[in-house]
Amino acid sequence: MSASAPVLYSFRRCPYAIRARLALAASGLSVRVREVTLRNKPPELLRASPKGTVPVLVLAGGGVIDESLGIMRWALGQSDPDNWLRADAAETARLIAQNDGPFKHALDHYKYPDRYAGEGAAPSARRSAGMDILADLNARLIAGGGQLFGPAPTFADVALFPFVRQFAATDPDFWARAVPQPLQDWLAGHTGSARFHAVMARLAPWQPGEAEPLLTGG
Numbered sequence: 001m002s003a004s005a006p007v008l009y010s011f012r013r014c015p016y017a018i019r020a021r022l023a024l025a026a027s028g029l030s031v032r033v034r035e036v037t038l039r040n041k042p043p044e045l046l047r048a049s050p051k052g053t054v055p056v057l058v059l060a061g062g063g064v065i066d067e068s069l070g071i072m073r074w075a076l077g078q079s080d081p082d083n084w085l086r087a088d089a090a091e092t093a094r095l096i097a098q099n100d101g102p103f104k105h106a107l108d109h110y111k112y113p114d115r116y117a118g119e120g121a122a123p124s125a126r127r128s129a130g131m132d133i134l135a136d137l138n139a140r141l142i143a144g145g146g147q148l149f150g151p152a153p154t155f156a157d158v159a160l161f162p163f164v165r166q167f168a169a170t171d172p173d174f175w176a177r178a179v180p181q182p183l184q185d186w187l188a189g190h191t192g193s194a195r196f197h198a199v200m201a202r203l204a205p206w207q208p209g210e211a212e213p214l215l216t217g218g
Contacts (some may be wrong), residue, residue: 005030008071008215009045009056011038012200015162016068020055021199022158023072025217027079031057032212035203042206069096072155084158087149092156095148098133099160106130107163111170130167131178137164138183146186153190161190 008024008031010017024031036045041052049056049066057065057074065071076085109116109126137148137160145151148160164187168175175184190196198217206212 004060005032005214006060007032007034007058007212009034009036009042009048009054009058011036011054012202014054015166016053017055018162018199019159020057020068020071020075021215022195022217023075023084023155024057024215025195025199026082026084026158027075028081028218029075029078031215033203033215034206034212037205040205042208044208069159072159076155082153084153084155087154087156092149092154092159095137095156096159098136099163103130103133103167104163106133107167107170111166127171127174134164134167134179134183137186138180141182141186146182146189157186157190161187165191 006029008020010021010033012035021033034042034045036042036054038054045054045056046052048058048064051066053066055066055068055071057071059065065074106126106129109119109121110123110130113123113126140148147153148156164183168179168187195217199215201216203213204210
């Protein structure tokens with residue numbers, strides 16, 4: 001294991017961290033992983049990025065990237081063997097903004113209704129708002145032949161599906177009953193991939209002096 005390899009602070013279930021790990025794995029770069037628990041963040045993480053969120057990538061030269069899309073772009077800028085960056089940049093940005101803004105807002109209120117009980121909107125209304133956005137994605141999948149920009153995944157597919165995964169897991173019966181099949185197939189294809197299973201491997205929370213496993217899944 002190279003001590004000069006970048007260090008990724010990550011949390012297994014976080015969708016932002018998932019998409020960063022997927023891009024790093026796809027790039028084939030050597031990256032050391034430090035799994036953290038969000039209720040007990042290591043001082044090393046907070047020194048690298050005082051905002052204390054994951055993912056955070058500490059580069060070999062000491063630089064820090066503490067935003068998931070930035071980590072994805074950095075990794076794929078080094079190596080993009082699956083050509084994830086080929087899709088239209090402006091439309092990719094629009095889809096990600098829709099996902100990270102309105103869809104994430106609807107998802108959080110749907111997934112954690114008690115947390116937002118004082119805001120007045122019923123979880124079913126938030127679910128409907130999310131479903132409206134998912135209907136747009138479904139139409140793109142049909143037009144594109146299975147993925148958002150054609151028959152093969154791109155940056156946008158990988159940036160979005162971890163959040164759709166959370167939406168689906170909130171009420172699996174509803175997802176199976178009410179969501180169009182192309183969208184179900186798209187999500188199942190991504191979550192069933194060998195790379196996804198590799199980057200979702202369970203790791204013990206990192207402690208100083210302990211081993212830092214290399215990210216796998218390329």
